[in-house]
Amino acid sequence: MSDMTIAPRRRSRFGLYFMPVLVLIAAVAWTGFWFFAASQVGVQADAWRAQEARAGRVYDCANRSVAGYPFRLEIRCADPSVMLVEQTASPQTSFVAKLAEILVVAQIYDPKLVIAEFKGPATLAEHGAPPSFAVNWSKGRSSVVGLPAVPQRASLVFDDLTIDRTAAGAETPLARAGHVELHGRQIDGPTPGSQAIETVLQIAGGTLQDVHPLLTQPFNADIHARLNGLKDYSPKPWPQRFREIQAANGSVEIVQSRIEQGDVVSVAAGTLRLNAQGRIEGELQMTVAGLERVIPALGIDKLLEDGVPQATLDRVAPGVKSQDISNLFGALNRAIPGLGKVIQQNANAGLTATINSLGTEAVLEGKKARSFPLRFADGAVFLGPLKVAQIPPLF
Template identity: 30%
Template sequence: MTEPDSAPTPSDSTGSGKLGRPPRFVVLVALAVVAVAAGWSAVWYFGTQKADAMITAWLADEAARGRTYACGERSVGGYPFRVEVRCTEPSVDIADAKPHVRASASGFRAVAQVWNLTHVIYEIDGPVRIEGGNKRRPAFAVDTDWDLLQGSLRAPGGQIARGDLAITGFTAMPDPAVGGPGGGATVTASRVGIHGRKADTAPDAHDVDIAVDTIDLVVTPDGMGPSDAVDLSFVGRLGALPYPPPRDPEAFLAAWRANGGSVEVGKLSATQGETELRAEGTLTPDGAGRPEGSVTIKLAGPDLTTPGSAGAFGGLAPVMALALRLAGRPDDIEGRTAVSGTIEMRDGKVFLGPMPIAELPKIF
């Protein structure tokens, strides 16, 4: 008698070593992912090419106008969602400015979303050196530095519609080896903010709304000790600016005056120690590059009760306090006792009533 054959046959094996076909939807999803990735890579590539072409064209146009921008090395990256431009040791040479201006920095970076190249965010690394005049024998040189400088530009249609700049830990110091000692002042601030945008006026008008604020602003003239820190805030409008703006200050002033240019002081606020100043009004440039017009001011602080006790704002506050006490009227600043009055700027002087209280420097 023979034993029954109980050994498994090959067909009884549970694993044949072969894999079945993947489901169709998995294949379709994988192909879709590959297609999207390839398409987006093409979009990013053409975006970077467009950005690089825009930069190259702008540099060529500026060079034709006598403004040369250069990088030690320029690179474009940022895949997959951004376009980043990096520039090592950037420099600018503006030959059509009067005086001739040159500047150099440590680094520059700019970034934009690949789908919106008209909104650019940038950073500049200090220190930055600015020189003016002849290259071999410059008339002045200023060295600036900061902890962080960031800005943004919005330029739909190729024209700047808005710009913002924020600086922390700012320092600017004249180079005494160039301008000589006693010819300038060191300026520091813990924060500086500058914001500008095209005003909502007629399409062909070139009015700019501007806001400036500084915290712990200190100005130290050469050979003197530092002043007390000033917190400054300005909100206003620059009206009828010439476009395109001439680089020569005298030509700019002439064109601005011809356009009926103005500075609308919506709100000016300055605080130094316990002294507070508020101002509002409208100014226009005169033929000598000085402001003229009328401004209403308010002043509060110790210089009102004891003129000269604080000597705020470079000694201007005691003079203003004395004049306001004689020709002004009682007022208040957020509940603090103050005096106010209207000052007139004309013929290079500041008048409160018939009394001249200060000389006006040339702006241009």
């Protein structure tokens, strides 16, 4: 019987090449998809710019490039600018903001989430005029969800923010902040079918110049607010927008506000509205720890030593003349030498006691505090019965 040799069965190499071929096909398809998406960036950007231009926000980009293959789209815009048309009380006035560069990043599988980084400095000017403000930062970034439609939520963050007023080539410090965050989102309004905007503003190490000496010292702020009554986002002069909010019975609800400056801590909550004359109405319930340190910081003691300006008396004591106060102190000094000076020097302590009597004792973050209402009536601001400011109408 002859030996029979069975030839070995040739193994198919299909399985050996299947996965590499599949990966290659997927890579080619993904590459084609990415380049198609990249080619649509310009189309979508132009459509979005046209939409924004109709809303009064004109965007421009001197040089645009697209990168980020394979999983991201990175759109880099050099020398970008935005012109805001009909956004102010003077509809014929437009403002132009210019930046050094913007880098916009979107994941190709989630294009509605856009993250951007801003490179300073930036300038702000009236159209056709020299820059009036210069803004700079060490790191600036934002995130927006919901584009290209109206954003559902957005965040803006800056580190080492500086704002200067510019005039005749010179810059004057206006504001500083070590860290700033602004978050906003759309939420359901107080009535069925209405919309509201919820915002959170956080400032760390902030200072403001040319507003009040108290604000020149570093402060931290954390403010949570809700705006009701905003109908749309189209460009309108601010008086018109405020008038629409008032007609819709809109309001600004301060859900919680906390401001800290050294040993002074203040919290507040309440609701403010506009009346038919465009003046602010409402009330904020405030609690302040370290109130006795606020009085000297406001400069009231120095004010009493140097004399009381008539404008101040008009706010806090209408009808009383500044000259009458000076004459009274002089007469006291003539009758009993030094008496007028003693009264002036002790007026600050008396005023502190008066403010303390306006509210009730409280404890804030383990510190002794005073709780009192800050009332707004027809634009006037009252600390208890004491009128401390007058805010002009907003329309």
